[in-house]
Amino acid sequence: xxxxxxxxxxxxxxxxxxxxxxxxxxxxxxxxxxxxxxxxxxxxxxxxxxxxxxxxxxxxxxxxxxxxxxxxxxxxxxxxxxxxxxxxxxxxxxxxxxxxxxxxxxxxxxxxxxxxxxxxxxxxxxxxxxxxxxxxxxxxxxxxxxxxxxxxxxxxxxxxxxxxxxxxxxxxxxxxxxxxxxxxxxxxxxxxxxxxxxxxxxxxxxxxxxxxxxxxxxxxxxxxxxxxxxxxxxxxxxxxxxxxxxxxxxxxxxxxxxxxxxxxxxxxxxxxxxxxxxxxxxxxxxxxxxxxxxxxxxxxxxxxxxxxxxxxxxxxxxxxxxxxxxxxxxxxxxxxxxxxxxxxxxxxxxxxxxxxxxxxxxxxxxxxxxxxxxxxxxxxxxxxxxxxxxxxxxxxxxxxxxxxxxxxxxxxxxxxxxxxxxxxxxxxxxxxxxxxxxxxxxxxxxxxxxxxxxxxxxxxxxxxxxxxxxxxxxxxxxxxxxxxxxxxxxxxxxxxxxxxxxxxxxxxxxxxxxxxxxxxxxxxxxxxxxxxxxxxxxxxxxxxxxxxxxxxxxxxxxxxxxxxx
Amino acid sequence: xxxxxxxxxxxxxxxxxxxxxxxxxxxxxxxxxxxxxxxxxxxxxxxxxxxxxxxxxxxxxxxxxxxxxxxxxxxxxxxxxxxxxxxxxxxxxxxxxxxxxxxxxxxxxxxxxxxxxxxxxxxxxxxxxxxxxxxxxxxxxxxxxxxxxxxxxxxxxxxxxxx
Ligand SMILES: Cc1ncc(C[n+]2csc(CCOP(=O)(O)OP(=O)(O)O)c2C)c(N)n1
Ligand SMILES: [Mg+2]
Numbered sequence: 001x002x003x004x005x006x007x008x009x010x011x012x013x014x015x016x017x018x019x020x021x022x023x024x025x026x027x028x029x030x031x032x033x034x035x036x037x038x039x040x041x042x043x044x045x046x047x048x049x050x051x052x053x054x055x056x057x058x059x060x061x062x063x064x065x066x067x068x069x070x071x072x073x074x075x076x077x078x079x080x081x082x083x084x085x086x087x088x089x090x091x092x093x094x095x096x097x098x099x100x101x102x103x104x105x106x107x108x109x110x111x112x113x114x115x116x117x118x119x120x121x122x123x124x125x126x127x128x129x130x131x132x133x134x135x136x137x138x139x140x141x142x143x144x145x146x147x148x149x150x151x152x153x154x155x156x157x158x159x160x161x162x163x164x165x166x167x168x169x170x171x172x173x174x175x176x177x178x179x180x181x182x183x184x185x186x187x188x189x190x191x192x193x194x195x196x197x198x199x200x201x202x203x204x205x206x207x208x209x210x211x212x213x214x215x216x217x218x219x220x221x222x223x224x225x226x227x228x229x230x231x232x233x234x235x236x237x238x239x240x241x242x243x244x245x246x247x248x249x250x251x252x253x254x255x256x257x258x259x260x261x262x263x264x265x266x267x268x269x270x271x272x273x274x275x276x277x278x279x280x281x282x283x284x285x286x287x288x289x290x291x292x293x294x295x296x297x298x299x300x301x302x303x304x305x306x307x308x309x310x311x312x313x314x315x316x317x318x319x320x321x322x323x324x325x326x327x328x329x330x331x332x333x334x335x336x337x338x339x340x341x342x343x344x345x346x347x348x349x350x351x352x353x354x355x356x357x358x359x360x361x362x363x364x365x366x367x368x369x370x371x372x373x374x375x376x377x378x379x380x381x382x383x384x385x386x387x388x389x390x391x392x393x394x395x396x397x398x399x400x401x402x403x404x405x406x407x408x409x410x411x412x413x414x415x416x417x418x419x420x421x422x423x424x425x426x427x428x429x430x431x432x433x434x435x436x437x438x439x440x441x442x443x444x445x446x447x448x449x450x451x452x453x454x455x456x457x458x459x460x461x462x463x464x465x466x467x468x469x470x471x472x473x474x475x476x477x478x479x480x481x482x483x484x485x486x487x488x489x490x491x492x493x494x495x496x497x498x499x500x501x502x503x504x505x506x507x508x509x510x511x512x513x514x515x516x517x518x519x520x521x522x523x524x525x526x527x528x529x530x531x532x533x534x535x536x537x538x539x540x541x542x543x544x545x546x547x548x549x550x551x552x553x554x555x556x557x558x559x560x561x562x563x564x565x
Numbered sequence: 566x567x568x569x570x571x572x573x574x575x576x577x578x579x580x581x582x583x584x585x586x587x588x589x590x591x592x593x594x595x596x597x598x599x600x601x602x603x604x605x606x607x608x609x610x611x612x613x614x615x616x617x618x619x620x621x622x623x624x625x626x627x628x629x630x631x632x633x634x635x636x637x638x639x640x641x642x643x644x645x646x647x648x649x650x651x652x653x654x655x656x657x658x659x660x661x662x663x664x665x666x667x668x669x670x671x672x673x674x675x676x677x678x679x680x681x682x683x684x685x686x687x688x689x690x691x692x693x694x695x696x697x698x699x700x701x702x703x704x705x706x707x708x709x710x711x712x713x714x715x716x717x718x719x720x721x722x723x724x725x726x727x728x
Contacts, residue, residue, distance in 0.1 A: 123583060124590055128633040131579075148633060182575065182636040306627040309620070 003169040006135040007032040013142040016174050023054040027074020029101025032166040049455035053427040055085025058096045060428030063414045065435040069096040076114030086156045087125040091418025095154035097145045104164035127155030135168040140175050147178045152185030153304040189320030196316050197299045198332045202339045204273035206350045207233045213240030214278015214322050216410045223326035232344040236264040240417040243407035257285040258553045259399045262361035265559040276300040278322040281311040291558035301325045370544035371520045373472040377404035383527050388440040389432045391425040393449030395479035397472045399549045401444040423452025433465040447473040457510040460536040468530050469538045474545045482548045503540040512536040568622045569614050573637040576609040580634045599715035648718045651690045657707035658685045673699050
């Protein structure tokens with residue numbers, strides 16, 4: 001067998017993993033790898049303009065396609081620039097593998113030029129990470145990294161590649177399989193627990209399904225729909241679960257939590273049986289924890305045992321993959337047709353109550369003379385195709401997107417839920433567009449957030465990625481201003497963005513297109529025009545600067561005590 | 566409440582920091598720690614003693630199990646394990662106290678491991694109560710230096726027989 005260089009072995013391993021795209025940025029420590037990449041035809045490299053952008057793009061690629069996103073950057077500053085992106089993926093359980101260059105092994109620990117202990121830095125925000133010290137370990141470690149990233153509860157894995165290891169030679173051998181003694185995710189739910197769960201559900205009078213991102217990760221939307229329809233149990237989803245259940249389904253309650261719907265939050269308050277599936281009882285969902293689902297028996301299906309009984313005491317835990325467990329639940333229900341029918345009939349009263357809540361306080365906003373951001377999102381929803389991928393930045397724009405865009409299918413909504421990373425949406429949209437070149441991809445942005453990774457416009461232009469950025473420009477760090485308005489006596493400390501670039505000129509400077517919209521009556525036409533343009537477009541909507549997101553549960557209050565419009 | 570757990574891990578660089586980071590990241594204090602390779606040099610065993618309520622310790626154990634390099638976690642409860650620590654203590658040994666020190670050494674079945682004109686260095690192994698009793702008795706002589714290992718534990722055999 002002929003020997004090849006570490007850098008070549010690295011690329012060959014990616015090839016065997018089925019990698020088709022790498023997002024990244026070069027530098028001294030990874031020159032050897034880039035030298036190999038130059039001649040590689042079957043793996044496409046996308047040069048971002050900042051390493052954070054590359055990681056978010058790999059993340060958006062993974063969220064939209066379900067495939068592992070791959071990122072390659074240099075040592076030191078290149079590596080440290082990835083940290084926010086990695087932490088973002090970690091909080092939302094997104095499978096990406098980040099490869100960082102490292103100084104040669106003999107210099108590690110010497111404060112060498114562009115050295116950073118990136119394995120140490122990223123330990124708390126990766127699912128696992130590796131430093132490759134010997135080239136013979138390289139194929140195994142890379143294979144393990146992909147395996148760990150995509151199995152169990154998915155998450156980011158980082159692999160640090162010293163320069164001398166990339167230069168060393170090996171007889172390449174691709175490992176057949178992965179064997180990790182300390183890592184054996186449990187997929188199949190415990191039969192006894194599932195039986196208990198089904199017994200409880202069948203006895204319930206006011207059940208609610210509370211579905212999270214785990215349903216999307218395990219591709220369990222179809223099973224979730226079946227379970228809900230079989231029993232007529234209403235479904236609320238978390239921010240991360242949007243699209244896991246069609247929002248136009250009659251059983252959909254919409255999103256719950258801080259900016260969720262009134263009916264969803266009331267339903268979880270009065271339910272006697274809360275069925276949590278792939279969700280983790282985040283504080284933005286539960287509000288005041290003691291008053292969350294106070295009357296309910298709680299069942300919790302999750303692949304990660306640490307999520308269970310972490311924040312809320314659970315009556316029936318089921319550790320397992322959402323899809324497999326839901327399949328087992330459906331099977332068990334199908335054997336108990338009579339009881340299922342009774343349950344479905346019994347739920348009439350419960351549905352009646354939910355309808356009352358809905359008609360009392362539906363999602364709404366006040367019309368006005370200025371452009372309402374909610375209206376922009378509604379129009380966007382109306383004008384874009386059903387399989388449109390929507391990413392968001394963070395803040396009010398994110399919440400309006402979640403409330404007013406209708407997500408009917410999984411993997412169409414890309415948002416930084418756990419970490420809340422401003423600057424996530426645009427590069428994530430770029431990653432999604434790389435995965436789906438022919439789909440419409442839109443980033444719903446704020447005027448603050450978009451400036452955090454605006455440099456990626458160059459990436460979009462260079463690779464002909466026609467991402468549409470919808471800026472809900474309120475001249476404020478709006479969400480922070482909203483909190484200052486509500487809880488700090490309207491003292492708007494440093495949240496005004498009175499000075500921002502002229503986004504139309506900015507788009508022009510990058511070789512993209514910009515459209516300015518200042519009148520409500522122009523919103524439709526502007527969106528139609530943007531969707532017609534073949535390349536990337538920034539649409540700058542000057543919206544009502546004082547508009548706030550409602551309804552709202554103040555932090556730490558019970559979810560039943562919502563501030564309403 | 567005090568908890569004793571043992572963690573079987575891959576004997577690799579960085580594993581200790583993963584485990585320690587897990588504790589500190591959740592505001593949990595490690596009271597004592599001992600780590601050494603097992604008979605299989607590719608694995609190490611850590612014994613960690615810590616304090617916290619039961620929910621927190623359950624969460625910590627789940628989190629430990631989640632680490633890729635952690636192979637097995639055992640939470641020792643009740644009296645079904647043997648626990649030992651070792652101390653080395655250097656005490657002032659003046660003319661009038663040398664005999665008393667040696668008598669204490671004898672009673673506790675400790676060992677004198679170093680002698681100088683001014684001090685004795687003593688070694689003692691035992692459970693925590695025994696070590697503390699020993700230290701209390703030596704304190705009046707003047708302790709010059711003191712070092713104590715983390716606990717090591719092993720399951721009692723009769724536990725298995727009873728099952
Ligand atoms: C990187 C980062 N820094 C700070 C914050 C805190 N933060 C949350 S929302 C927000 C305002 C965002 O402003 P903008 O993008 O204009 O969105 P808007 O709320 O106005 O729609 C800020 C500063 C954050 N989430 N992320
Ligand atoms: Mg804004």
